[in-house]
Amino acid sequence: MSAPPQPATARPQVTPPPWGVTRAPDVPPRLRAALAAADGDRIVFDLPGIAERHATLRRELPGVAVRFAMKACPVDEVLTLLAAGGAGFDAASPQEIAQALAAGAPPGAVHFGNTVKSDRHIGEAHRLGIRDFATDSLEDVTAIAAHAPGARVFCRLATSGDGALWGLSRKFGCSPADAVRVLERARDLGLTPSGLSVHVGSQQMTAEAWRDTFTTLADTLTELHRRGIEPDHVNLGGGLPALGYLDRWGEPLNPPLDKIFAAIREGMETLRRLSPSPLDFLIEPGRHLVADQGAIRAHVARLSSRRQPDGEPQHWLYLSCGKFNGLYEMDAVRYRLVFPTHPGEDVVPAVVAGPTCDSDDAYGVDGEPTRVPRTVASGDPVWILSTGAYATSYTTRGFNGFQPLPYGWTGDRPQAEGRG
Numbered sequence: 001m002s003a004p005p006q007p008a009t010a011r012p013q014v015t016p017p018p019w020g021v022t023r024a025p026d027v028p029p030r031l032r033a034a035l036a037a038a039d040g041d042r043i044v045f046d047l048p049g050i051a052e053r054h055a056t057l058r059r060e061l062p063g064v065a066v067r068f069a070m071k072a073c074p075v076d077e078v079l080t081l082l083a084a085g086g087a088g089f090d091a092a093s094p095q096e097i098a099q100a101l102a103a104g105a106p107p108g109a110v111h112f113g114n115t116v117k118s119d120r121h122i123g124e125a126h127r128l129g130i131r132d133f134a135t136d137s138l139e140d141v142t143a144i145a146a147h148a149p150g151a152r153v154f155c156r157l158a159t160s161g162d163g164a165l166w167g168l169s170r171k172f173g174c175s176p177a178d179a180v181r182v183l184e185r186a187r188d189l190g191l192t193p194s195g196l197s198v199h200v201g202s203q204q205m206t207a208e209a210w211r212d213t214f215t216t217l218a219d220t221l222t223e224l225h226r227r228g229i230e231p232d233h234v235n236l237g238g239g240l241p242a243l244g245y246l247d248r249w250g251e252p253l254n255p256p257l258d259k260i261f262a263a264i265r266e267g268m269e270t271l272r273r274l275s276p277s278p279l280d281f282l283i284e285p286g287r288h289l290v291a292d293q294g295a296i297r298a299h300v301a302r303l304s305s306r307r308q309p310d311g312e313p314q315h316w317l318y319l320s321c322g323k324f325n326g327l328y329e330m331d332a333v334r335y336r337l338v339f340p341t342h343p344g345e346d347v348v349p350a351v352v353a354g355p356t357c358d359s360d361d362a363y364g365v366d367g368e369p370t371r372v373p374r375t376v377a378s379g380d381p382v383w384i385l386s387t388g389a390y391a392t393s394y395t396t397r398g399f400n401g402f403q404p405l406p407y408g409w410t411g412d413r414p415q416a417e418g419r420g
C-alpha cells in the first residue's frame with residue numbers, strides 16, 4: 001500500500017482473556033507441516049490454499065475475471081499457479097508485465113494497472129503486447145495515445161478509502177467529471193475508452209464502502225452513456241480483505257466478507273441493468289488471495305525485561321523478522337504468533353519488535369502488549385501467520401544486514417504453460 005494507515009480508530013470493547021492463558025491459533029495443516037519442517041527462517045506459501053481461495057472467489061463472484069495484483073506477492077510459483085487456474089494479472093511496470101507473461105498469462109489477460117507511468121514504460125508495455133492501460137489524467141491518456149497507439153484505456157475513479165485499513169485515493173484516481181473528460185479525450189485520440197476502475201482501499205472492512213463506490217460508478221457510467229461512450233467493462237480493483245489479521249490491539253479483525261460479496265453482486269447487477277451494451281467485470285485481489293495462505297517461520301532473538309523511564313518493567317520480545325524483512329504492515333495490523341516449542345505455557349505481556357536498530361520496527365509500543373510464553377529463549381522458532389501478502393515485495397535488501405527471507409511453498413511446483 002502506498003498510503004499510510006487510516007487514523008487510529010477507538011479501541012474495540014473486548015474482554016481479553018486472563019494473562020495466564022495462551023491462545024494457540026489454528027494453523028492450516030499443510031502450512032503447519034511446512035513450518036514445522038523448516039530448519040531456518042523462511043516464508044512459506046500454501047499453493048493449494050491459494051488455489052482454493054481463488055476458486056472460492058470465482059464461485060462468490062461468478063463471471064468476474066480475476067486479475068491478481070502482482071505487487072501483493074510477486075513470487076513466480078504463486079503467479080504460475082494462478083495463471084494455470086485462469087487468472088490474469090494487474091501489473092504496475094514493464095518488469096511485472098514480463099514476469100506475468102513468463103508465468104504463463106497471455107498478454108490479453110494482463111493490464112498495465114498503474115496510473116503512474118513514464119513514456120518509456122508505456123512503450124515497453126505496448127511492445128510486450130499489452131493493450132489495456134489504466135489512466136486518470138489528460139496528461140497520461142495523451143501519453144498512452146502517443147506510445148501505445150490504439151490501446152484500450154480504463155479510467156480510475158477516486159474513492160474516499162473510508163473503512164479501509166489503507167486508503168489509496170489521494171495518489172490515484174480522479175473525479176467522475178474528470179473521468180468523463182479523460183475518456184472523451186481518449187476517444188478523440190483514437191484510443192478505445194473501454195472502462196472504469198476503482199479501488200475501495202486495501203483491507204476494506206465495510207460493505208458500505210462498496211455500495212458507495214457502485215453509486216459513483218453508476219453515476220459516471222450514466223454520464224458517459226449520455227455522451228455516447230459505452231465502456232465494455234468495470235474493473236473493481238483490490239480491497240478484498242485477508243481474514244486472519246488482528247487489529248492493533250491484538251483482537252481479530254473479522255471482516256464481513258459475506259456482506260461485501262453480496263454488495264458487489266448487487267452493485268454489478270445495477271450497473272448491468274443501466275448499461276445499454278453488455279458489461280464485463282474484472283477484480284484485482286491482492287491480499288485476499290495470498291495473505292492467509294502465507295506464514296513466516298522466524299525465531300526468537302531475545303525476550304528481555306527492562307525498566308522503562310517511568311520505572312515500570314516491560315517485557316520486549318525481539319524476533320528475527322520485523323518491519324523491514326517481512327512484516328512491513330505491522331504499523332496497522334498484528335499477526336497471530338505461534339510458539340510451537342512452548343504450547344499452552346504461562347505467558348507474560350510483551351512488546352513485539354523486529355531485529356533492526358530502528359525504533360519503528362515494533363508493534364505500537366503504547367498499545368496492548370502481546371501474550372508470549374514466559375520461557376521463550378533465543379533461537380526458539382516462532383510462526384507468524386497471515387503474512388503471505390506484501391511480505392516479499394515490501395522487504396528491504398539488507399537493512400542492518402538482515403536479508404530478505406528465503407521462500408518455499410507447499411504442494412507441487414507449478415510449471416508455466418509451454419515451459420519445460
Ligand SMILES: Cc1ncc(COP(=O)(O)O)c(C=O)c1O
Nearest residue numbers: 069202203238239284285286287
Ligand atoms: C491498482 C491496484 N489494484 C489492486 C491492488 C490490490 O489491493 P489489495 O491487496 O487491497 O487487494 C492494489 C494494491 O494497492 C492496486 O494498487
